[in-house]
Amino acid sequence: MSEPRLKCIICNKEYDPEEIVYNCKSCGGLLEVTMDPPDVSWDRFANRPFGVWRYRELIPIKEGTEIVSLDEGGTPLYRCDRLARWAGVRRLFIKYEGRNPTGSFKDRGMTVGVTKARSLGSRAVACASTGNTSASLAAYAARAGITCYVILPSGKVAMGKLAQALMHGAKVISVKGNFDQALKLVMDVSRSMGIYLLNSINPWRLEGQKTLAFELVEQLGHVPELVSVPMGNCGNISAIWKGFKELSGAGMISEKPRMYGVQAAGAAPVVEMLRKNLESITPIKSPETIATAIRIGNPVNWPKAVEAIRGSGGIYDSVTDEEIVETQKAIAYLEGIGVEPASAASVAGVRKAVRACLIHPDAEVVCVCTGHLLKDPEEVITVCGKPVEIPPDLKAVSDLISPEPLPQTCFG
Numbered sequence: 001m002s003e004p005r006l007k008c009i010i011c012n013k014e015y016d017p018e019e020i021v022y023n024c025k026s027c028g029g030l031l032e033v034t035m036d037p038p039d040v041s042w043d044r045f046a047n048r049p050f051g052v053w054r055y056r057e058l059i060p061i062k063e064g065t066e067i068v069s070l071d072e073g074g075t076p077l078y079r080c081d082r083l084a085r086w087a088g089v090r091r092l093f094i095k096y097e098g099r100n101p102t103g104s105f106k107d108r109g110m111t112v113g114v115t116k117a118r119s120l121g122s123r124a125v126a127c128a129s130t131g132n133t134s135a136s137l138a139a140y141a142a143r144a145g146i147t148c149y150v151i152l153p154s155g156k157v158a159m160g161k162l163a164q165a166l167m168h169g170a171k172v173i174s175v176k177g178n179f180d181q182a183l184k185l186v187m188d189v190s191r192s193m194g195i196y197l198l199n200s201i202n203p204w205r206l207e208g209q210k211t212l213a214f215e216l217v218e219q220l221g222h223v224p225e226l227v228s229v230p231m232g233n234c235g236n237i238s239a240i241w242k243g244f245k246e247l248s249g250a251g252m253i254s255e256k257p258r259m260y261g262v263q264a265a266g267a268a269p270v271v272e273m274l275r276k277n278l279e280s281i282t283p284i285k286s287p288e289t290i291a292t293a294i295r296i297g298n299p300v301n302w303p304k305a306v307e308a309i310r311g312s313g314g315i316y317d318s319v320t321d322e323e324i325v326e327t328q329k330a331i332a333y334l335e336g337i338g339v340e341p342a343s344a345a346s347v348a349g350v351r352k353a354v355r356a357c358l359i360h361p362d363a364e365v366v367c368v369c370t371g372h373l374l375k376d377p378e379e380v381i382t383v384c385g386k387p388v389e390i391p392p393d394l395k396a397v398s399d400l401i402s403p404e405p406l407p408q409t410c411f412g
């Protein structure tokens, strides 16, 4: 493996990969990890377990480093024919990230991020989170034996995610503010107190998340035409696109997919920017959506996401809460796949884009469903209602099961 470098995406200034730095010190730009295209081919991976570390040569962590892992990645790619008909496309696949150790794609990033934290000698890690990042970081920090601090927007984190952060022993701090304010706080406090920051501004995390692209190519046997990804802080779409670019750079694929970035209508600064063809986002002060995971008004990784969308000849759109919930239900009852609301945005976006003639009905698309249904049980009760309650007698239950009396023959 060639020596990885940390490089500013704006002014190209380079930093030592062992330095703890999150933004370019000259221009403030985002950093990314780069290395020369490694000399590998797909056969090299063939006999290894399916998951993030299968692609060891493509992950810029020094050989010999002790890896912090919970067997992340290697998630199923489900072909969804009924959902494809519902959305109006020929072929639709769901890359089901809910099958990760803590139930979201964040684990792909945390295995690399926490491995890096430990190799740098960090004793404590921190993040701000809409929920999944904190759940994942708490678990990986526990696995590594490192102290974990998480700052959450009060009252806006789904119960399953909060439960995970608490049980894995993170110090959980709830701020009376939104995610963007929590992120600003954690960035300031990490700098001043020397705690290693593991939000997706940390480029090492994206090095784990990019493996989703590698898995997709192996699972499909080819490069998909379009990959639809929900966007919050915009790390994941950037990471997946980086994965495809690196495969292409290493000569391992001959074409790249179009990337489709989908935001929730009440939290769509990137989509607004692209619609107006502007050069930067206007942050949304009070973002609002039922998909609390992507309730983010000032996404730090927006320049990388814009590059993913523009650079891939991709598309972008926002979807309403109503569309998100309708789609979440469709995924659940047409395919048996349980996803949280933010995840459903990727599929909702595909249906909308087919109707708007932005995706051809003959296309083959992959939707990244980022988190598990059980992350947000309260949302489920809100949108599905509570179950009917009855006294414990046969008449009450049979009245509900069949409004007509059952014919005697049913019982022989």
Ligand code: AN7
Pocket (backbone or CB within 6 Å): 104, 128, 129, 130, 131, 132, 133, 134, 200, 230, 231, 232, 233, 234, 235, 236, 237, 293, 294, 340, 342, 343, 370, 371
């Ligand atoms: C299920 O946990 O930002 O665009 O703090 O949990 O990479 O931010 C979560 C984001 C999509 C958006 N789907 O990904 C956090 C957090 C789910 C998520 C996203 C998130 P990014």
